[in-house]
Amino acid sequence: MNTTSIKTDNAQAVLGVNTTYDTMLSIEALILANPMMSELRTIGKLNKTSLMKMALMEFLKTPVSSRRLKKLFIASNSDDKFRAIIQGGKLD
16 A cells, blocks of 8 residues: 655645636626726736735725624625625625
8 A cells, every 4th residue: 555645835825715607707897897906907917816815905904893794704605695795785
């Protein structure tokens, strides 16, 4: 019996997002519709990784109450609710 151990020096982690194609299209449309994206395009090519990192950094530095955090979590577990919120709906 042979066993093999694979060692990797890759320090990058993979962040998977389990969501529908329609939700991904909504997210992309929301980001690309933002007028500030034009300024970023002059700096370099926009890619999903950079945009996700920017959004995450901004979210983590913004104070969020525990009540609001719970509402965000609940809304994020429903693609329909999430799409409604990013398209201007209220976070209830």
